[in-house]
Amino acid sequence: MSGHDAAVGHDHHGPAAHTYQPYPVRLGIVPLGLVIFLTSEISLFGAFFLWYGHARGLNNLAWPAIGYEIPADSTSINTAILIASSFTCELAFLSLMKNRRRGLFWWLVASFVLGAIFLGLQAREYHDIGFLPTTNAQGSIFFSLTGLHGAHVFIGLTLLLFCIIRVARGHFTPKRYTGLLVTSIYWHFVDIVWILLYTLVYLLPDKVA
Amino acid sequence: MRVFLRPNLARCLWVTPFVSLTSMTLALAIRKAAGYPQLWDDGVPQQMLAIGYISGVIGFLIGIGSFDTWFPWMIGSPDRPDDHSQHGAYSWRDYFRFNTDHKVIGVQYVVTTFIAFLMGGMMAEIFRSELAHSGQGVIDTKMFNGLMSQHGTLMIFTFLVPVFAGIGNFVIPLMLGAPDMAFPRLNALSFWLLPLALLIFLSSFLVGSFEAGWTGYPPFSTEGPMGETLFEIGIQVAGASSIATAVNFLVTIITMRAPGMTLFRMPLLVWANLATSALVVAATPFIAGAQFMTMFDRVMGTKFFVPEMGGDVLAYQHVFWFYSHPAVYIMVLPGFGIISEILSVMSRKPIFGYRAIAFSSAGIALLGFSVWAHHMFASGMEDWLRVPMMISTMMIAIPTGIKIFSWLGTIWQGVLHMTTAMLFATGFIFTFVIGGVTGIWLASVPFDNHVHDTYFVVAHFHYVLFGGSVMTVFAGLYFWYPKVTGRMINEKLGRAHFWTTMISSNLVFMPMHWLGLEGMPRRVADYDPQFQNWNEVISLAAFVLGAGMLIFVYNVIVSARHGAPAGPNPYRSLTLEWQVSSPPPIFNFDIPPRVVGGPYRYGEPGAKHAIFPEPSVAKERTHA
Numbered sequence: 001m002s003g004h005d006a007a008v009g010h011d012h013h014g015p016a017a018h019t020y021q022p023y024p025v026r027l028g029i030v031p032l033g034l035v036i037f038l039t040s041e042i043s044l045f046g047a048f049f050l051w052y053g054h055a056r057g058l059n060n061l062a063w064p065a066i067g068y069e070i071p072a073d074s075t076s077i078n079t080a081i082l083i084a085s086s087f088t089c090e091l092a093f094l095s096l097m098k099n100r101r102r103g104l105f106w107w108l109v110a111s112f113v114l115g116a117i118f119l120g121l122q123a124r125e126y127h128d129i130g131f132l133p134t135t136n137a138q139g140s141i142f143f144s145l146t147g148l149h150g151a152h153v154f155i156g157l158t159l160l161l162f163c164i165i166r167v168a169r170g171h172f173t174p175k176r177y178t179g180l181l182v183t184s185i186y187w188h189f190v191d192i193v194w195i196l197l198y199t200l201v202y203l204l205p206d207k208v209a
Numbered sequence: 210m211r212v213f214l215r216p217n218l219a220r221c222l223w224v225t226p227f228v229s230l231t232s233m234t235l236a237l238a239i240r241k242a243a244g245y246p247q248l249w250d251d252g253v254p255q256q257m258l259a260i261g262y263i264s265g266v267i268g269f270l271i272g273i274g275s276f277d278t279w280f281p282w283m284i285g286s287p288d289r290p291d292d293h294s295q296h297g298a299y300s301w302r303d304y305f306r307f308n309t310d311h312k313v314i315g316v317q318y319v320v321t322t323f324i325a326f327l328m329g330g331m332m333a334e335i336f337r338s339e340l341a342h343s344g345q346g347v348i349d350t351k352m353f354n355g356l357m358s359q360h361g362t363l364m365i366f367t368f369l370v371p372v373f374a375g376i377g378n379f380v381i382p383l384m385l386g387a388p389d390m391a392f393p394r395l396n397a398l399s400f401w402l403l404p405l406a407l408l409i410f411l412s413s414f415l416v417g418s419f420e421a422g423w424t425g426y427p428p429f430s431t432e433g434p435m436g437e438t439l440f441e442i443g444i445q446v447a448g449a450s451s452i453a454t455a456v457n458f459l460v461t462i463i464t465m466r467a468p469g470m471t472l473f474r475m476p477l478l479v480w481a482n483l484a485t486s487a488l489v490v491a492a493t494p495f496i497a498g499a500q501f502m503t504m505f506d507r508v509m510g511t512k513f514f515v516p517e518m519g520g521d522v523l524a525y526q527h528v529f530w531f532y533s534h535p536a537v538y539i540m541v542l543p544g545f546g547i548i549s550e551i552l553s554v555m556s557r558k559p560i561f562g563y564r565a566i567a568f569s570s571a572g573i574a575l576l577g578f579s580v581w582a583h584h585m586f587a588s589g590m591e592d593w594l595r596v597p598m599m600i601s602t603m604m605i606a607i608p609t610g611i612k613i614f615s616w617l618g619t620i621w622q623g624v625l626h627m628t629t630a631m632l633f634a635t636g637f638i639f640t641f642v643i644g645g646v647t648g649i650w651l652a653s654v655p656f657d658n659h660v661h662d663t664y665f666v667v668a669h670f671h672y673v674l675f676g677g678s679v680m681t682v683f684a685g686l687y688f689w690y691p692k693v694t695g696r697m698i699n700e701k702l703g704r705a706h707f708w709t710t711m712i713s714s715n716l717v718f719m720p721m722h723w724l725g726l727e728g729m730p731r732r733v734a735d736y737d738p739q740f741q742n743w744n745e746v747i748s749l750a751a752f753v754l755g756a757g758m759l760i761f762v763y764n765v766i767v768s769a770r771h772g773a774p775a776g777p778n779p780y781r782s783l784t785l786e787w788q789v790s791s792p793p794p795i796f797n798f799d800i801p802p803r804v805v806g807g808p809y810r811y812g813e814p815g816a817k818h819a820i821f822p823e824p825s826v827a828k829e830r831t832h833a
Binding site: 033037039041046050051054055058133136137139140144162165166169171 | 501
């Protein structure tokens with residue numbers, strides 16, 4: 001028995017309850033839980049965006065801080081890489097549906113590598129950007145938002161790694177793929193948050209300027 | 210020695226300090242490798258505290274066995290069929306283990322939260338004895354601030370929010386006809402975070418208790434003693450616990466209903482919990498965000514709340530209240546559900562306005578997100594936000610009023626059985642209306658500016674949270690006590706508990722309105738002698754209130770042993786949890802129920818909420 005059944009979240013039912021069937025949900029019980037959890041992740045980012053929006057919109061925080069620069073242009077490459085990794089992740093899923101094991105494996109590896117490159121580029125950007133979280137409030141919120149996102153990329157990479165290991169062990173079939181579905185939903189979420197973050201933090205011009 | 214390797218509290222004893230110390234050493238090693246000029250400076254103890262505690266939490270969870278199934282599953286080890294060895298309580302020891310049975314977790318939750326409740330209450334008694342007289346006597350101002358902050362924090366984050374998760378945990382899968390929650394291991398994990406949060410809050414006394422109140426506004430919180438960091442970590446832990454539970458409740462309610470249990474056949478407690486869980490999931494991360502920011506300011510030296518460096522102090526209040534106002538509904542909506550159950554059963558009448566009550570919960574949850582800034586009328590907030598917030602706050606009274614009206618309609622001309630649970634339920638309506646009405650007053654900007662930060666506000670939210678939430682908690686506990694223990698609770702002691710609570714709590718909180726109107730500020734260790742008289746009354750009544758709780762504790766313990774056997778359904782209730790034995794079987798339903806009608810069809814002859822297919826038929830099916 002491999003993987004995790006999409007219909008039954010968890011085989012923790014009693015002897016008498018073996019006949020018990022949960023209400024059918026299209027997503028499956030575990031992905032449903034994940035999607036609900038992701039709304040709370042949106043709120044976590046929302047908390048930092050609320051601070052950011054209040055500080056910039058109502059408290060007239062200069063953005064970026066005077067004398068500093070936020071590298072919108074070079075980060076566009078990171079953005080492209082992360083979006084590409086979302087597509088490769090979906091290609092892995094399509095490969096699974098068509099039962100192409102090698103495609104599944106290598107597209108997952110490609111997503112993992114692209115995600116890792118993204119993290120590496122972010123780390124380099126941190127190094128080159130010229131200010132620290134402690135320099136000023138702009139630095140604090142910049143590093144918090146990108147760092148929070150980076151932590152999510154890291155979690156996504158961990159999930160992808162687990163998926164790669166499990167694919168190598170022959171797990172997942174076109175009918176049993178909960179672990180993979182959960183990972184790809186999470187990975188797309190991380191991607192979407194980045195698009196929002198890139199738009200609001202890197203691209204949004206200062207109203208004074 | 211094997212006991213230290215199996216997943217249990219004994220293993221926590223060494224895993225927790227091990228993980229904690231390893232992380233601290235690792236952090237120091239990184240610091241050295243990064244080439245800091247000094248290995249140890251003023252900021253380091255704060256950082257070590259944060260790192261040690263956060264990794265300690267993870268260590269504890271590993272020790273208790275939260276990840277024992279997940280780690281092998283993640284890396285793709287072959288699935289082992291669950292042997293159910295972690296499920297159900299066969300002896301008292303099973304309550305101290307990582308247990309996946311929702312009934313065990315419910316009891317664990319309620320007992321833990323009650324320990325927090327009694328501790329928070331004792332803190333209140335201590336500072337009430339200081340406040341009994343004008344002038345300094347019993348405790349000094351620092352201790353007062355510490356106790357006052359702890360009181361609020363414990364009561365909110367480790368009592369009122371999780372106690373409903375506990376009651377819901379026990380009752381909701383039973384009400385739905387489900388064998389357990391949707392994610393039983395996640396359920397156990399979210400419980401075990403709770404005692405940790407409690408310990409983290411309490412241990413802050415050792416390093417200088419936090420003094421910024423439960424709201425933790427900067428700059429008090431960013432400049433306060435080390436305990437403030439523990440406050441911030443404790444909130445994260447308690448918040449993670451309630452988010453995990455809420456996700457679990459939502460998935461359980463969506464997917465784990467018995468056949469025939471359509472949305473409008475669900476008991477109203479389930480509806481209330483649905484709305485609450487949605488609120489928890491969407492709102493709780495905001496307080497996590499707020500506490501991350503203050504913690505970063507303290508531990509890492511970020512400049513979120515340093516105005517000279519571009520920091521925005523007011524934004525903290527926005528982020529904080531964006532959670533903490535919905536939190537008020539998180540603390541009261543499940544209570545509304547409990548009241549709906551009890552009133553209908555105890556007046557032997559169908560609930561009045563089932564859909565109105567169900568939708569008003571959702572309405573409160575939705576509106577609850579649009580009112581947060583009414584806490585900030587006097588904070589120097591943007592002027593244009595005031596009037597919209599005032600109007601939306603007043604609109605909350607509409608769905609709440611619908612509920613009150615429906616409850617009164619339910620008991621109208623009913624055959625009232627005035628058990629202790631019913632006494633608390635009706636007493637709740639009385640006190641909650643007082644709290645609700647002062648809420649509408651406070652929503653109005655000019656009035657709020659007059660009484661802001663006075664005892665009037667203290668009176669208001671204690672009427673809502675004590676007269677509202679705590680009364681419903683007691684109502685629920687008295688109501689489901691026979692289900693949990695299999696024995697009836699002593700009604701005489703219960704009535705004594707109710708009347709001492711009812712009379713003394715009103716004596717405590719009602720005079721606070723007058724003190725507030727006269728201008729006595731809240732959160733002060735000392736006050737002008739002109740406020741002396743009422744403060745004496747309040748303190749005396751507070752001691753009576755505390756003593757009344759002892760009656761409850763005694764009653765719960767003694768009745769569990771000596772109470773009359775309850776039988777499966779002492780109240781002749783229709784909902785599913787009463788159709789199984791008391792206490793319920795380990796796997797809830799020996800025969801899966803089939804729901805055939807609404808849950809409140811009292812007074813209809815022969816009405817049924819659910820039927821259980823004949824055992825012989827069920828047997829044939831399993832054999833086939």
